[in-house]
Amino acid sequence: MNTPSWIRRYWPLWVVIIVAVILWWPGRAMYLDVLTEREAARIAAITPDQGAESTPERLDIERMMDDLTWLAAPERMGRFPGSEGGLAAREFIETQFTELGLLPAGSEGFLHPFTHEGVDNAANVLGMLPGRDPSLRTIVISAHYDHLGVKNGDIYHGADDNASGTAALLEYARYFTENQPNHTLLFAALDSEEHGLLGAHALFNTGHLTPSDIAFNVNVDMLSRDTDQLLFAVGTYHHPWLVPLVRRVQQENEARIVMAHDRPKWKAGHTEDWTMSSDHGAFHRVGIPFIYFGVADHPDYHSPRDTADKVDVEFYRITSEAALSFIKLIDQVLQEKIATH
Numbered sequence: 001m002n003t004p005s006w007i008r009r010y011w012p013l014w015v016v017i018i019v020a021v022i023l024w025w026p027g028r029a030m031y032l033d034v035l036t037e038r039e040a041a042r043i044a045a046i047t048p049d050q051g052a053e054s055t056p057e058r059l060d061i062e063r064m065m066d067d068l069t070w071l072a073a074p075e076r077m078g079r080f081p082g083s084e085g086g087l088a089a090r091e092f093i094e095t096q097f098t099e100l101g102l103l104p105a106g107s108e109g110f111l112h113p114f115t116h117e118g119v120d121n122a123a124n125v126l127g128m129l130p131g132r133d134p135s136l137r138t139i140v141i142s143a144h145y146d147h148l149g150v151k152n153g154d155i156y157h158g159a160d161d162n163a164s165g166t167a168a169l170l171e172y173a174r175y176f177t178e179n180q181p182n183h184t185l186l187f188a189a190l191d192s193e194e195h196g197l198l199g200a201h202a203l204f205n206t207g208h209l210t211p212s213d214i215a216f217n218v219n220v221d222m223l224s225r226d227t228d229q230l231l232f233a234v235g236t237y238h239h240p241w242l243v244p245l246v247r248r249v250q251q252e253n254e255a256r257i258v259m260a261h262d263r264p265k266w267k268a269g270h271t272e273d274w275t276m277s278s279d280h281g282a283f284h285r286v287g288i289p290f291i292y293f294g295v296a297d298h299p300d301y302h303s304p305r306d307t308a309d310k311v312d313v314e315f316y317r318i319t320s321e322a323a324l325s326f327i328k329l330i331d332q333v334l335q336e337k338i339a340t341h
Contacts, residue, residue, distance in 0.1 A: 058324060059317065059324060061317040061320075068166075072308045078158060079146050085149070089146075089166075090123060102129055114202040125188075129180075129181070129184065131181045137215035142220070143166045143168065144193030144278070146158075157307045160298070163308070169187055182335040183334065188203070193279055197278070197279050214288050215289075215334050216289050219279050219283075219293070223319040224315065226312075230256050230257075231295060232293070238290075239289045253318070253322040261274040
């Protein structure tokens with residue numbers, strides 16, 4: 001058999017490459033382990049021992065808990081997109097937006113319907129609050145209201161994931177209707193996050209939102225419980241200008257905020273990167289800066305045990321207040337950025 005000339009010519013190089021890969025592969029795993037340990041040490045070093053001693057309460061935690069409990073009740077059947085429980089949750093949010101006087105911002109009133117595999121009647125619920133300065137671009141406040149529904153007869157209630165974020169979203173809308181922001185705010189209760197951020201992606205894939213019209217996204221997903229009492233702020237790696245803003249929020253709030261879970265594998269090893277883990281990922285994909293507030297997965301995450309009675313009410317108040325502080329700050333800072341240019 002005649003060996004092609006190019007193989008004869010380059011076989012020493014191929015041997016070197018193969019040997020290098022064989023030698024490198026075990027070292028790669030060890031290197032990732034080292035990076036993971038370094039990232040754990042970095043996170044530990046920046047984790048505050050405690051937050052501010054106290055902050056004025058601006059949110060009605062009892063009302064938030066009422067909303068959370070209603071959304072996570074057995075009657076909602078896990079809020080699967082398009083299901084009876086999902087439709088009830090959608091109508092509940094739409095009613096709240098209407099009573100608050102938000103402007104309908106969907107393609108059909110407050111609703112922005114879309115379809116995906118297995119679901120032909122999913123819908124985001126979108127309410128708009130005009131800001132003081134109409135020349136400023138919109139800030140989107142997002143939280144997904146869907147969950148996993150019923151599996152094998154068990155209801156996946158989704159109290160923390162993400163009735164907690166949805167109830168916080170409603171309370172933020174109440175707050176800003178009484179305290180008009182500089183920017184127009186779009187309150188986006190998003191559907192089908194659990195299917196792959198499909199509601200958030202639909203905002204852009206259908207052309208309903210234009211990325212150039214959006215200044216920023218604040219996403220809240222899972223705020224109500226954490227064994228270590230930590231709230232993660234995700235996004236500062238991609239947008240370092242946010243670091244001093246998060247630090248200021250940390251100094252002025254009781255929450256122990258940690259900026260982490262947004263660094264790539266080549267920097268953080270096996271440490272989870274949450275850049276695309278919730279609806280903020282759809283905004284990031286189209287170039288919109290974001291911050292995501294949420295907690296780490298807990299033993300009841302994506303299980304029937306994620307129920308309203310497991311909520312740490314005081315922790316939930318503290319984390320929700322911290323996210324509100326950031327929204328107020330980003331509304332101010334982005335206005336000042338425009339004014340100085």
